[in-house]
Amino acid sequence: MKKILLVILFLPFLLHAQNHSVDSLLTLIKANPSKTGMVDLNCQLSRAYQFSDIAKAKKHAQTAVNLASRFQFKSKKAEALTLLGYAHLVLGEYDQALACHFKSLNLAQQAQDTMVMVASFNAVATMYHKMEDQKRAVLYLQKAGSLALLAKDTLGLSRVYNNLGNVYEEEKKFTEAFSYFSKAARMQRHLGRNRNLAISLHNMGHVHINLPHPEKGLPYLFESLEINQTIQNNMLRSGTLGSIAQIYALTGKCDKAMQYAHESYDWAIKTKSSKKINQAAKLLQQFYADRQDYANAYRYLKIVNQQENILDLEHQKLKAAETTAEYERAVQVLQQKKFAAEKENQALKIRKQQVNLVFSAAMVVLLMVLLVVVYRSRQRFKFSSRQLTTANHRMQMQNKEIEKQRAELYSQAQILQNQNRMLENHNSFKSRIFTIISHDLRAPFNSLKGILTLIKIKEMSREDLNLLFNLLDKEMEQSVEMLQSLLIWSKSQLAGSNVTLKPVNIQQLVAENLQLVASKAEEKSIVLVNLISENSTISTDQERLNFVLRNIIHNAIKFTSAGGQVLVQTKEEAEKVCISVSDTGQGISPLNLSRLFQEDRFTTLGTSSEKGTGLGLMLCKELLESINASITVDSQLGIGSTFKILLPNSTLTQSFLVRTDELILN
CATH class of the missing domain: 3.30.565.10 (Histidine kinase-like ATPase, C-terminal domain)
Structure with missing residues (x-):
C-alpha cells in the first residue's frame, strides 16, 4: 500500500502560523477590508479550513485566485494558486492540482518571488511523485533545494528533504528515506512548525512498515497524532491512524490493528476526501480478507471501487501528462523567443560596435592633435616647473637654516633659564646657611665665651665648674647635632x-x-x-x-x-x-x-x-x-x-x- 501521507506532504506556502480563528477571519471579511486584505483573508481561511473542511479550503482559495486576478496581484495570485492546488491534491484531483501549481510557478517567476517559487517547485515535484514520474520529481526538487539554500528558506528546504524521502521510499531505499525524513523533522522542530513536523514524524513512522523493526515507528506516529489533535488537523489523522493500524497488524496485534483501521476510516469519512476514503477502505478490506470475513471485505471493496470511479485516476494522469506537455512546450517556446531576442541583441551590439569604431577613429585623430598641443604645453610647463622647484628648494634650505637657528636660540634660552634657576637655588641655599649660622650657631658660642670670661675673672669651686661644664656640654651637643644636620642637608643641595x-x-x-x-x-x-x-x-x-x-x-x-x-x-x-x-x-x-x-x-x-x-x-x-x-x-x-x-x-x-x-x- 502506498504511503498514505504523500498527499499531505507538501503544505504549500504556509510561511506563518495563523493566529485568527475561522470565525474571526469571517468577521474581518464582512468588515470590507482593502483589496490586498480581501486576498490575504481568503488565503488565511483556505489554510484554516485545510485542517477540517477541504471543500471550504478549495472555495476560499478559488475566491483568492479570482480577487488577485481582478486586482492584478501576481505574487498573491501565485500564493492563492498554490493553496488551490493543495486542495485539488487532497481531493485526489491531480490533473487540476498540477495545472494550478504550474500557473503559480509562472507567476512567481515573473514576480521574482523566491519563497513562492520554492513552494511551487516543491508542489510540482509532489505531483510528479504521485503520478510515479520520479525523474521529473527529482528534477523539480533539485530546483527547489537550490532556491531554498540561496534564499535561506529553512522551511522550504525541510519540505524538499521530506519529498526526497518520499522518492527514496518509492524506490524502496527505506534507510535513505528515513534519513531525509529525520533531517526535515529536526529543522521543523527547531523552527517550531508543528504542522510540518507532524507530517515528517508520520513519514518517519510510516517508513518503518518496510524496515526490520516496524514497532520502532509507533513513537513517531503517536507523536504526530498528538500534534494533529493539538492543532486540530483532522486531514492528517486518517493517514496516521492507518499507519498505526498497519504496524500493529505486522506485529500480530490484530485487534488493535482493526480498531485503528476503523478510526482511520471514520476520520476519512469526515474529511469528505474520496482519496482518503479509498485508502482507508482498502486497508479495512485487506484486514477483513485476512480474517476471512468476506462479507465485510466485499462491503469495503465496493466502497473502494466506488471511490476509484469518482477519482478516475487514469484519466487524471492523462490530463496531467497533457498539462506537463503544454507547460514544457511553453517553456520551449519561451526559450526560443529568448534565443531570438539574444540573437537580435547580438546584431544590435555588432552595429553599435561598428558605429563606435568609426567614432573612435575620429576621436583618435582628434586626440593625436590634442596630444601634440598638450606635449608642447607640457614642455613649457616642465621648464617653468623646474625653475619653481629650484626656487622652492632654495627657500626650503633657507627655512631649514632659520629653523635650526631658532632651535639653537631656544636651546640657549632653556640653558639660561636652568642656569638662572640654579643661581637662584644657590643664592637661597647661601642665604639660609648664613641665617642659620648667624642665628643658631651664635648662641652656643656666645654661651661658651661667657662661661670662659666668667672662669677668667672669678675663681670658681669644682661644683660650680661642673655645673657650668654640664651646661656647656648640652649647648655643644645641640650645636653638634645642628651641624650634622646642616652638613647632611648641604651635601644634598650641592650640584652633582x-x-x-x-x-x-x-x-x-x-x-x-x-x-x-x-x-x-x-x-x-x-x-x-x-x-x-x-x-x-x-x-x-x-x-x-x-x-x-x-x-x-x-x-x-x-x-x-x-x-x-x-x-x-x-x-x-x-x-x-x-x-x-x-x-x-x-x-x-x-x-x-x-x-x-x-x-x-x-x-x-x-x-x-x-x-x-x-x-x-x-x-x-x-x-x-x-x-x-x-x-x-x-x-x-x-x-x-x-x-x-x-x-x-x-x-x-x-x-x-x-x-x-x-x-x-x-
Missing part, C-alpha cells in the same frame, strides 16, 4: 650630588640606629623594639634613609617618658613599603601637628628638657622627596605618636627621582 640607589637591608639599618641611641634609651628606661624581619630589603639611597631614621628615632626617645617604648616595624601598603616608628610619649598637639615639616622652624623640649634645632623633620621631608618617598604622622596627646615613612615597593628609576641640585628650601 645624586641619589645613589642600592639594595638596603631595612632591619639592619634600623638596628644600627637603635644601637646609637641605646645609651639615651637606658637613661630613660625606654624599651627599644625592632619588629622588622631580617630579609626586608628595598632599593633606595642608604645615606638619606639612614639620616631620616636616625632623626625620627632620636625624636621618639626625646619625647617619650621614662619607662616608655619605641617600636619600629614595616608593612606593605598597596605599592608602598611603610616603615613606622611608634612611641608612647607625650604626643603632639593639633596646633603643632599642622606646623610639622613646614618652613617655619620650631622646637619643643623633650620629656627630660632636651632641646632641639627645629631642622630635623624639615630636612627629613626634603630628603625623602628626593628619593620619591614621603612621611606622615599620626599623634594623640598623652598617648604617643607614629611617624610613617612610605617608600616605593619596587626598584626606583631615575625618572622618578628629584635631583638634589634642584631642591630648594622655600
Whole structure:
C-alpha cells in the first residue's frame, strides 16, 4: 500500500502560523477590508479550513485566485494558486492540482518571488511523485533545494528533504528515506512548525512498515497524532491512524490493528476526501480478507471501487501528462523567443560596435592633435616647473637654516633659564646657611665665651665648674647635632650630588640606629623594639634613609617618658613599603601637628628638657622627596605618636627621582 501521507506532504506556502480563528477571519471579511486584505483573508481561511473542511479550503482559495486576478496581484495570485492546488491534491484531483501549481510557478517567476517559487517547485515535484514520474520529481526538487539554500528558506528546504524521502521510499531505499525524513523533522522542530513536523514524524513512522523493526515507528506516529489533535488537523489523522493500524497488524496485534483501521476510516469519512476514503477502505478490506470475513471485505471493496470511479485516476494522469506537455512546450517556446531576442541583441551590439569604431577613429585623430598641443604645453610647463622647484628648494634650505637657528636660540634660552634657576637655588641655599649660622650657631658660642670670661675673672669651686661644664656640654651637643644636620642637608643641595640607589637591608639599618641611641634609651628606661624581619630589603639611597631614621628615632626617645617604648616595624601598603616608628610619649598637639615639616622652624623640649634645632623633620621631608618617598604622622596627646615613612615597593628609576641640585628650601 502506498504511503498514505504523500498527499499531505507538501503544505504549500504556509510561511506563518495563523493566529485568527475561522470565525474571526469571517468577521474581518464582512468588515470590507482593502483589496490586498480581501486576498490575504481568503488565503488565511483556505489554510484554516485545510485542517477540517477541504471543500471550504478549495472555495476560499478559488475566491483568492479570482480577487488577485481582478486586482492584478501576481505574487498573491501565485500564493492563492498554490493553496488551490493543495486542495485539488487532497481531493485526489491531480490533473487540476498540477495545472494550478504550474500557473503559480509562472507567476512567481515573473514576480521574482523566491519563497513562492520554492513552494511551487516543491508542489510540482509532489505531483510528479504521485503520478510515479520520479525523474521529473527529482528534477523539480533539485530546483527547489537550490532556491531554498540561496534564499535561506529553512522551511522550504525541510519540505524538499521530506519529498526526497518520499522518492527514496518509492524506490524502496527505506534507510535513505528515513534519513531525509529525520533531517526535515529536526529543522521543523527547531523552527517550531508543528504542522510540518507532524507530517515528517508520520513519514518517519510510516517508513518503518518496510524496515526490520516496524514497532520502532509507533513513537513517531503517536507523536504526530498528538500534534494533529493539538492543532486540530483532522486531514492528517486518517493517514496516521492507518499507519498505526498497519504496524500493529505486522506485529500480530490484530485487534488493535482493526480498531485503528476503523478510526482511520471514520476520520476519512469526515474529511469528505474520496482519496482518503479509498485508502482507508482498502486497508479495512485487506484486514477483513485476512480474517476471512468476506462479507465485510466485499462491503469495503465496493466502497473502494466506488471511490476509484469518482477519482478516475487514469484519466487524471492523462490530463496531467497533457498539462506537463503544454507547460514544457511553453517553456520551449519561451526559450526560443529568448534565443531570438539574444540573437537580435547580438546584431544590435555588432552595429553599435561598428558605429563606435568609426567614432573612435575620429576621436583618435582628434586626440593625436590634442596630444601634440598638450606635449608642447607640457614642455613649457616642465621648464617653468623646474625653475619653481629650484626656487622652492632654495627657500626650503633657507627655512631649514632659520629653523635650526631658532632651535639653537631656544636651546640657549632653556640653558639660561636652568642656569638662572640654579643661581637662584644657590643664592637661597647661601642665604639660609648664613641665617642659620648667624642665628643658631651664635648662641652656643656666645654661651661658651661667657662661661670662659666668667672662669677668667672669678675663681670658681669644682661644683660650680661642673655645673657650668654640664651646661656647656648640652649647648655643644645641640650645636653638634645642628651641624650634622646642616652638613647632611648641604651635601644634598650641592650640584652633582645624586641619589645613589642600592639594595638596603631595612632591619639592619634600623638596628644600627637603635644601637646609637641605646645609651639615651637606658637613661630613660625606654624599651627599644625592632619588629622588622631580617630579609626586608628595598632599593633606595642608604645615606638619606639612614639620616631620616636616625632623626625620627632620636625624636621618639626625646619625647617619650621614662619607662616608655619605641617600636619600629614595616608593612606593605598597596605599592608602598611603610616603615613606622611608634612611641608612647607625650604626643603632639593639633596646633603643632599642622606646623610639622613646614618652613617655619620650631622646637619643643623633650620629656627630660632636651632641646632641639627645629631642622630635623624639615630636612627629613626634603630628603625623602628626593628619593620619591614621603612621611606622615599620626599623634594623640598623652598617648604617643607614629611617624610613617612610605617608600616605593619596587626598584626606583631615575625618572622618578628629584635631583638634589634642584631642591630648594622655600
